[in-house]
Amino acid sequence: MTTVHAPATFDSLNPATDAVVGTYAVHSAEQVEAAVARAKEAADWWASLGFAGRAERLGRWRAAIARRMSELCAVVGEETGKPAGDAQLEVVLAIEHLAWAAKNARKVLGPRRRMPGLLLSNQAASVEYHPLGVIGVIGPWNYPVYTPLGSVSYALAAGNAVVFKPSEYTPGVGKWLVDTFAEAVPERPVLQLVTGLGETGAALTRAGVDKIAFTGSAATGKKVMAAAAETLTPVVIEAGGKDPLLVDEDADLDAAADATVWGAFSNAGQTCAGVERVYVHQRVYDEFVAKVVDKARRVEPGRDYGPMTMPAQLDVVRRHIEDALARGGKALLGGKDAVGARFVEPTVLVDVPEDSAAVREETFGPTVTIAKVADMDEAVAKANDSTYGLGSTVFSKQRGMELARRLRTGQTAINAPLSFAGIASLPFGGLGDSGFGRIHGPEGLREFARPKAIARQRFPAPIALTTFARSKTTEALVGKLIAKLHGRG
Template sequence: MTTVEHKVETFDSLNPATDEVVGTYPVHTEEDVAQAVARARNAYTWWNSLGYAGRAERLQRWKGIITRRGAQLAEVVHAETGKPHSDAMIEVVLAVDHTAWVAKNARKVLGPKRRAAGLLMANQAATVEYQALGVIGVIGPWNYPVFTPMGSIVYALAAGNAVVFKPSEYTPGVGKWLVETFAEAVPEYPVFQLLTGYGATGAALCRSGVDKLAFTGSAATGRKIMATCAETLTPVLIEAGGKDALLVDEDADIAAAADAAVWGGMSNAGQTCVGVERVYVHEKVYDAFVAKTVEIAKSVRAGSDPEAKIGPITMPAQLDIIRRHIADAIERGGKALVGGPDAVGEKFVQPTVLVDVPEDSIAVQDETFGPTLTIAKVKDMDEAVSKANDSRYGLGSTVFAKRRGMELARRLRSGMTAVNSVISFAGIPTLPFGGVGDSGFGRIHGPDGLKEFTRAKAIARQRFKPPIALTTFSRTEKTDAAVAKLITILHGKRK
């Protein structure tokens, strides 16, 4: 008898700056996915039984490994995304900080809590707690391959779930590194597993019967994820794209606002979901802001050498989108004060600052995901808020203002706003992270992020027999009359 071996399909992870092969990974099949989820079911039972203290101890152990080998992880990120090593380290640092917070606070957020039973049910003791869902599927992005998926992974783990992780096909090595180091900290069961491959592998994860699917990526792919998960009524968390706005009021610190605009718009080569893409500036400070922004933007250069401040465009298909957005803006009357059509190369895009761009152009309406900024003059902040909110996206936003910062922040239709800083909300572990509209729904980070991977469990325990029994067929007319009188006393008063 001869044995026929099936050849495993593989794919290469490439350095986007050099096209050098960084690693080779299997394309996991639907059967592979089903097996991983089955293993996760068994692992979940053990992991959940450890309780908050046991899980916290192991997460802290993993956090220590990531911290000690942070430079190694940053190098993997650099190799697969092309971003500078120092920017990759920022991801690692933020992920470590979130891991530390979630390990310390999971019990406090999710553990049993007393709730008031009310006068009508005064004989009951009411409690609520948040129980793990079971197995969580996570589909991660390539632009921040450590920080972004870890916002789902560590929160799901701390809540007591097992996790099956499918990183982007552009950054499988980062996923492999995370899963292997977790296995060093938690060797007993495959609590955190890796799947690699393309869209079909992700679709298989959606159909696999996981208890929730957390996805980060484009709105278009998010819709496909939702449709696929709907087949099995699998709940989803979607963190999609953004077209984030920055508002500059007349009393703003102009130098700080310009610095924030350039860093928020061009760090990571503009490949940031919560990065700045649109800027609305009060007419009284418009000229000064534009001049300072142009000055700073001219000092930023994309390249693969150590002196370059931003790296390549990780996903080659994005180059055409960036090129088309810049061309459309200029064809419709916009001006490039920095960069322009020639800024888009074969792998790198140099910073581009555009002004006088019509609001209905694709450079203003659609996510560019490149190192570009559009700057528009407004007569006041009411106009700025109106234009900022005129978007199908609603992820992050930024306000620079001394007097009206908080007021303007509250008026912006976005999940998060930074006042007099940029993207600062992402680095604060206690704050929820997520958007509205085409930017998705659900939240990671903070107490909301922990609860996202749990189900609320309500328990009512009778402490003594009630003076008025409602849940019985032996209830009398006298009882009904007493209840009616009591509810009138409690709630029937005219105000």
């Protein structure tokens, strides 16, 4: 008698209650390879639709998400524990990005003429962008709609098929998105789902995709890159952050304090571009800190933000708080008893040494450090003294643009929290341990396409250089021409 083994599965849990909200397959390497093979066939069909055909179908999907937003928000809430309003916010932003990508793909990726130059003026020069083929997207759990769709939407609009591996903490969100896409685009498996743990994600990097888009920690991003390097598969990495917020002496302190509290504590601090460090001009430091503490006291875990989605992160948050206090820091709110079994109370830390874990490492929890600086030069220097370089925020009435340009980050918001994330035309990405490459905006569309250069001869060149019949007279003429054109310094 042959024993039939059930396929491996894993449960998705509600982090607020540990209730099982779904059971999903752990897809094997063979199953992932089969999905990629199906995607390669679907990619040819999807690319053949052209920009208009794809935009029409992506419009159907966008409309379905918008109509059924409450349904999707409920799935997000079940798997992350975040409040309905926070779930709605990320879905709304994801819809905006999907709409922009579909609408602007032709303008960004369509054929463009280039000047051929004087020597090759007989040529017509152009460049256009072709789809890469199949994109593997490995998504995170903290924003399981907005973040992966920042890659999925742009990859699809550029003409690629996508195999999507959501986080093992939010597989239901991934399934909902893929299922609704299949309803809008039933013809071919252009967007497919694979579920599982880290091994499934590793299998996707080795399955023959044409590019990997990964969002997660820097440590896991390095593993993804190493696996992709085996087949020279290109990657775009959106890793963690330790984002600073700068408060100048002329800042609107109420607005800056509100942005700090929102940026640090929304989504339980589980935001890669959230506010983790604040540097405040000494002239307004005391007043600013008082406003932050006053606003933060009104923030209630379980009402204003959800639990820590990944239980292991509780230990990281606890370690950072304890290290900060042991090194001489003070907790004006929260502190060593802030970390509970599921939730973390808002924690405001001051006088924390710059070389402490709470300042150097990504906390990814509802804590924030606030430091006094003599001036904005010191603020910029300390903000830039980090291995991360994702996002940043500046509050200043007079020097906002100047300070923003000096910050070593991929994007900066001035006088508002995280505004760059909601503007679909702006690229998003980091440097250093925050990764590389860009999603969103024109750069995000080009991230999932390959440039194709074409030179077409319109008529024979009067001066033929690329032939063995080239004469000494021609060489002398070219020499004189170049000297006349470029010889003057």
